[in-house]
Every structure is written in structure tokens, then in C-alpha cells.
Amino acid sequence: MCAVAHPGGAEIGLLRLARRLLARGHVMTLATPAAGPLDEAGLPVVRLALGGLERGAGARAAASFPRARRLAAAHDLVYLNGTVSGRLLPGLAGRRTILHVHDIVDRVPRFWSRADAVLADSGAVAERLPGLHAHVVFCPVELDVAPAPAPWAPDEPGRARRRPVVGFVGRIEPRKGPLDLVRAAPLIRASLPDVRIVLVGDDPYDSAPDYAAQVRESSDVEHIPWVADGAAVMRHLDVLVAPSRQEPFGTVLAEAMAAGTPVVATRVGGLAEVVADGVTGRLVTPGEPAELAAAVLEVLAARERMGAAARAHARQFGADAYADRVERILLEAAVARA
Amino acid sequence: MRVVFDSRPALDPRGIGRYASCLLTALYESAGPGDVLVQGRRPRRGDVYHAPWIDGALLRPPCPQVVTLHDVVPLKRRSEYLRTGIRFRMRYLAVERSARLIVPTAVVAEEVVEHLRIEPEQVVVIHEAVAPRLTKRAPQEVAAVRRRYRLPEDYLLWVGGLETPDPRKRIAALARTPRELPLVLVGATKPWAHELPDVTLTGRVPDDDLAAIYTGARALVFPSDDEGFGLPTVEALACGTPVVASDIPVLREVLGDRATFVDGADLEGLLAAGAAAERPAPAPPAWTWADAARATWRVYSDAGGN
Numbered sequence: 001m002c003a004v005a006h007p008g009g010a011e012i013g014l015l016r017l018a019r020r021l022l023a024r025g026h027v028m029t030l031a032t033p034a035a036g037p038l039d040e041a042g043l044p045v046v047r048l049a050l051g052g053l054e055r056g057a058g059a060r061a062a063a064s065f066p067r068a069r070r071l072a073a074a075h076d077l078v079y080l081n082g083t084v085s086g087r088l089l090p091g092l093a094g095r096r097t098i099l100h101v102h103d104i105v106d107r108v109p110r111f112w113s114r115a116d117a118v119l120a121d122s123g124a125v126a127e128r129l130p131g132l133h134a135h136v137v138f139c140p141v142e143l144d145v146a147p148a149p150a151p152w153a154p155d156e157p158g159r160a161r162r163r164p165v166v167g168f169v170g171r172i173e174p175r176k177g178p179l180d181l182v183r184a185a186p187l188i189r190a191s192l193p194d195v196r197i198v199l200v201g202d203d204p205y206d207s208a209p210d211y212a213a214q215v216r217e218s219s220d221v222e223h224i225p226w227v228a229d230g231a232a233v234m235r236h237l238d239v240l241v242a243p244s245r246q247e248p249f250g251t252v253l254a255e256a257m258a259a260g261t262p263v264v265a266t267r268v269g270g271l272a273e274v275v276a277d278g279v280t281g282r283l284v285t286p287g288e289p290a291e292l293a294a295a296v297l298e299v300l301a302a303r304e305r306m307g308a309a310a311r312a313h314a315r316q317f318g319a320d321a322y323a324d325r326v327e328r329i330l331l332e333a334a335v336a337r338a
Numbered sequence: 339m340r341v342v343f344d345s346r347p348a349l350d351p352r353g354i355g356r357y358a359s360c361l362l363t364a365l366y367e368s369a370g371p372g373d374v375l376v377q378g379r380r381p382r383r384g385d386v387y388h389a390p391w392i393d394g395a396l397l398r399p400p401c402p403q404v405v406t407l408h409d410v411v412p413l414k415r416r417s418e419y420l421r422t423g424i425r426f427r428m429r430y431l432a433v434e435r436s437a438r439l440i441v442p443t444a445v446v447a448e449e450v451v452e453h454l455r456i457e458p459e460q461v462v463v464i465h466e467a468v469a470p471r472l473t474k475r476a477p478q479e480v481a482a483v484r485r486r487y488r489l490p491e492d493y494l495l496w497v498g499g500l501e502t503p504d505p506r507k508r509i510a511a512l513a514r515t516p517r518e519l520p521l522v523l524v525g526a527t528k529p530w531a532h533e534l535p536d537v538t539l540t541g542r543v544p545d546d547d548l549a550a551i552y553t554g555a556r557a558l559v560f561p562s563d564d565e566g567f568g569l570p571t572v573e574a575l576a577c578g579t580p581v582v583a584s585d586i587p588v589l590r591e592v593l594g595d596r597a598t599f600v601d602g603a604d605l606e607g608l609l610a611a612g613a614a615a616e617r618p619a620p621a622p623p624a625w626t627w628a629d630a631a632r633a634t635w636r637v638y639s640d641a642g643g644n
Binding site for chain 1: 345346348349355358359362363366367377378470471545
């Protein structure tokens with residue numbers, strides 16, 4: 001069960017899982033609220049409304065309870081991808097259910113405890129789910145990414161060596177903290193004049209136009225519009241920076257490390273669980289440009305060592321390992337005695 | 339208001355780097371509507387230019403200039419400092435061409451007025467503060483850091499730059515003084531520091547480790563006979579560690595009665611007082627970098643004539 005028709009991080013993870021479970025012989029039906037790109041995922045699709053994403057819209061999900069029950073009866077297990085899908089839990093009494101929580105939540109509805117198992121994207125997510133004994137499964141990344149050229153202009157010709165590239169990949173919004181990298185840029189450049197600092201991404205929801213404008217108008221960084229395959233960008237970077245103010249997991253970090261690119265991330269939420277501080281990159285305090293700049297310079301100086309460690313460290317976040325973890329939990333939930 | 343801030347010293351390992359980086363972060367966070375902070379050393383389109391160190395002061399600033407002067411020790415003790423040539427004099431000439439001069443203590447403010455051609459009204463005292471990460475740490479964290487740096491179980495601590503033997507810090511004399519407890523020195527070193535007798539050197543350490551090293555110390559000993567502010571003393575207090583310092587006016591101003599003061603000539607007495615220091619230490623002054631940043635924005639506004 002999916003709460004949205006357009007794939008975000010949670011849905012991309014679900015598709016990576018579904019592809020592997022299909023290959024392992026499981027039979028699945030995907031329920032989404034409206035037609036969209038998820039319909040092309042190769043799974044049989046049914047429509048199921050869950051109300052809007054906003055808080056308080058959950059009551060409308062009750063209208064879908066009978067249909068959800070019929071669907072559940074035809075399957076051994078219902079996988080509720082995200083807390084919005086979790087609204088169906090009260091209507092699924094007696095059915096086997098898995099609730100996958102992707103976000104760091106502020107409030108835990110009592111009916112979540114009716115799920116047979118709860119999955120969490122990180123320890124930071126699980127910590128906010130007291131009493132639910134959530135399994136931390138992390139988020140899956142594809143370890144083999146098709147190579148693609150860098151989306152930015154090549155270095156000017158005639159250079160003896162390639163300019164080091166520091167990158168941010170993600171939405172240009174305050175929660176992701178790209179402005180902190182913009183503010184650290186002059187400090188990085190003061191020590192390393194030929195460095196390139198690229199920000200790849202947009203603000204697709206136009207949630208903070210002033211903030212995005214500040215980032216875009218800065219002459220301290222190169223701004224590249226959103227690219228379809230962020231993972232393919234990673235191998236062109238010498239360090240990926242994730243200056244988020246809050247983040248349940250940090251898929252970009254796992255993708256960068258899988259490509260052998262060390263990272264600098266803020267010490268918030270799940271990011272600290274993805275990065276081995278001092279080994280695969282550095283963790284820094286959010287909103288501290290000087291600390292961020294110093295960490296970037298430190299990682300660039302140890303790029304080869306940290307890059308190799310990052311690649312090895314990222315294997316645990318690979319989609320195959322993820323599918324192994326989740327499949328075991330699904331099977332246990334499906335056969336557990338009530 | 340558009341302020342151009344010379345951020346070059348922000349990555350410096352010494353106190354000047356601490357000042358510039360903490361202030362820069364807090365300035366961004368406390369910027370009012372319409373306030374823009376730009377990092378740079380050439381104020382092209384700025385309303386105000388701020389050099390947080392003397393080396394950034396401009397002789398011909400194109401807009402009102404604010405300079406932070408951390409002390410005037412090189413002017414007071416010329417014979418001990420090598421920078422006394424034409425460049426040295428040009429630097430202070432540039433400082434004198436500031437619309438406002440920020441100093442860390444009232445003691446330095448008085449000295450500035452005495453040694454430089456600048457009006458008292460142009461000198462503003464803004465105290466420094468403790469970096470937010472420097473807090474009291476849990477015993478297991480302290481134990482881990484003690485193992486990592488091979489620190490003694492119980493020790494007296496001194497924190498500061500060890501790249502040059504700065505005479506006013508009196509660290510060589512401190513190292514030679516007999517004592518009951520081992521002495522740990524934290525800060526970036528150059529070879530001369532490794533010749534200091536019977537001390538444990540850690541070199542430069544990350545802030546989390548520094549906080550744990552502060553937390554694990556019996557006391558911070560601070561024998562300086564001259565300081566602009568004495569930031570390690572308030573950092574130690576923030577980590578719950580008592581401070582024993584030489585009795586000089588700047589430290590009296592910064593610490594009030596939060597430290598044990600010992601006559602600066604009596605290094606043995608200083609070390610003995612350190613060994614006898616008892617926890618808990620008094621709380622550090624409540625002043626934060628956010629307070630300092632708000633005060634600094636007010637200085638920009640005055641300098642710009644708004």
C-alpha cells in the first residue's frame with residue numbers, strides 16, 4: 001500500500017524491494033491513490049484512496065477500509081509503506097500487517113501497535129517509536145549505477161590536473177541545508193583556490209522561494225538544476241556534502257559512498273548512522289560554516305583512503321542486502337501465530 | 339544592510355579562528371530582515387566591512403570599516419615581538435582608520451585608547467563566549483578520550499596555541515615549575531613545545547575531544563601575565579572544570595569571582611591551587627555568541643551611520 005502516486009524516496013525504496021521480491025517468487029499487488037509513474041513498475045496495480053497527505057485528512061481513509069480488507073484477504077501480508085498508509089491499520093484487524101515508518105515522527109498513534117512488525121529507516125526513526133520494537137532496515141541503494149556524464153561544464157582545458165569537486169545533491173530547501181554549504185564555500189576556497197563547489201537540485205515544491213533564491217544567486221557555488229539520476233552524479237564528486245538540519249536516513253550519503261565518494265554530513269537524525277566519522281567521511285554540527293569547511297578540506301586531503309572505506313562501508317546499504325533483511329521480517333510476520 | 343566579513347581567519351587553529359568562526363555562524367543566525375552578510379576581503383558593494391583580525395584591516399576602506407582588535411600586546415611589549423617594521427605600523431594605521439573598533443574587554447579598550455589614535459566613543463567592548471559544543475561530557479566519553487590521548491588519570495590542564503613560545507603565556511616557566519599533578523597541554527605544537535620538560539602534549543584536538551579533556555581535568559591553570567580575553571578559562575567553566583589563573587585585570591573582568599586568582603609571579607602557588615581546586619566549578623558567564631552577534635550587528639549599524 002502506497003500513499004502517493006508519484007515516487008519519493010520511500011516509493012523508490014519500495015520499488016527496489018519489490019523488484020527483488022518478484023525475482024524471488026513473491027506475488028504482489030501495488031495499491032496507490034491515483035494513476036502515476038508507479039503504475040509502470042511492473043506490478044499489478046489497484047486504486048485505493050487514503051485521504052490527503054495533510055494531518056487530519058486521515059479520517060477519510062476509513063472509507064477505504066472495506067476495499068483494503070478485501071485486498072488483504074487475497075494476500076498473506078499487507079505492507080503499509082509509510083505512516084499515511086498506516087491509517088488503514090484500524091481497518092485491517094485480523095490481517096497480517098507490516099508498517100514501514102520512514103520519517104522521524106513526533107507522535108505515535110496507538111493503533112500502530114496493531115502492526116505485526118514495524119520497520120524503521122534508521123535508529124533515529126526507531127527511537128521515536130517507543131514500545132513498537134521497530135526493526136531498523138536502512139534504505140536501499142543500487143550499488144551498480146549506470147555511468148553518466150557529469151551534469152556540469154567540464155574544467156577549462158589545459159589544466160594539469162582535474163579540479164576537486166565538492167557537491168550537494170538534493171532539494172534546495174532549508175531542511176536540506178544547502179545554504180550552509182554556500183556559506184562554507186568562501187572558506188573552502190580560501191584554502192583550496194581551484195576547488196569547484198556544485199549544488200545539484202531544485203525546490204520542486206517551491207516551499208521556500210527566498211531560501212532557494214539565496215542559494216541560486218550565490219556566486220560562490222555553481223548551481224545545476226535537478227537531474228533525474230542523482231546517484232550517477234556521485235562518482236564525479238570528490239566529496240558529497242549533506243548539511244541537513246533533519247534527516248531520517250540520508251540516501252544520498254549511501255549513494256555517494258557506494259560510488260566511492262567520501263562524505264561530510266551533519267550530526268543529525270539518521271545521518272550519523274550512515275557515516276563512519278573519520279573513516280568514510282566526517283560528521284559536523286549543523287549550521288556551522290567554518291566547521292563544515294574544515295571537514296570538507298580534511299576529507300579532500302584523505303580522499304583516496306576515505307573513498308575506499310566508503311565503498312566498502314556502503315555495501316550494507318545495497319538493495320540486495322536490504323531485500324534480504326526485509327524479506328526475512330516479512331516471512332516471519334506472515335507465518336507468526338497470532 | 340550589506341556587511342562584508344573577512345572570513346579568512348575562520349579556519350585558523352588559534353583563538354582568532356575560534357572568534358571568527360563562532361561569530362560568523364552567530365551573525366548569520368541573528369541577521370535581521372534586510373541584513374545580508376557576505377564573506378570577502380574586498381568590500382565592493384558593502385555598507386560596512388568587518389575585519390575580525392588586524393591583518394584584515396584596510397588602509398583605504400571604500401566603506402565604513404569595523405575592526406576587531408583582540409589585544410594590543412605587540413604595542414605594549416615591542417621588544418618581545420618581532421613584527422615592528424613598516425608593515426606592523428601600517429597595520430595599526432589601518433586600524434586607526436576604522437569607524438568602530440571592537441575589543442573583547444574593557445581593559446583592552448582602555449589600552450587601545452592609550453596606544454592608538456582613536457576616540458573612546460569608537461571603541462566598543464563585546465565579550466567573547468563559549469562555543470556551543472564545549473559542554474560537560476559524560477564519564478565514559480571522558481574515559482575514552484583519556485585512553486586515546488594517553489592522558490593521566492588526574493591532571494592539570496592548559497589550553498592554547500603552542501606553535502611559538504609566546505612569552506606572555508608563560509608556558510615554558512609553568513612547565514619547569516615543580517608540581518604534584520601531571521600537566522597536560524592542548525593546542526597545535528611546533529618542535530619547541532616537545533622540549534618542554536615533563537608535560538603531556540595532545541596537539542590540536544577536535545572540539546568534542548577538547549570538551550572531554552576539559553571535563554576530565556582537575557583544574558585549568560592559566561598563568562598568562564597578559565591576555566585580551568582568556569577564552570580557555572570560560573570554556574573550562576562551561577565544562578564544569580575549576581579555573582586557577584594569574585591575577586590580572588582582564589581575567590578579573592571576564593571571570594569575576596568564578597576563578598581562584600593567584601599572584602602571577604607565584605607559579606608554584608598557582609599549580610598548588612590547581613591541585614587543591616574543587617568541583618563543581620561555578621557556572622560560566624551567561625553571555626553567548628548569539629548575544630555577541632547581536633551586539634556586533636548594532637556596531638555595524640552605528641558604523642554605517644544608520
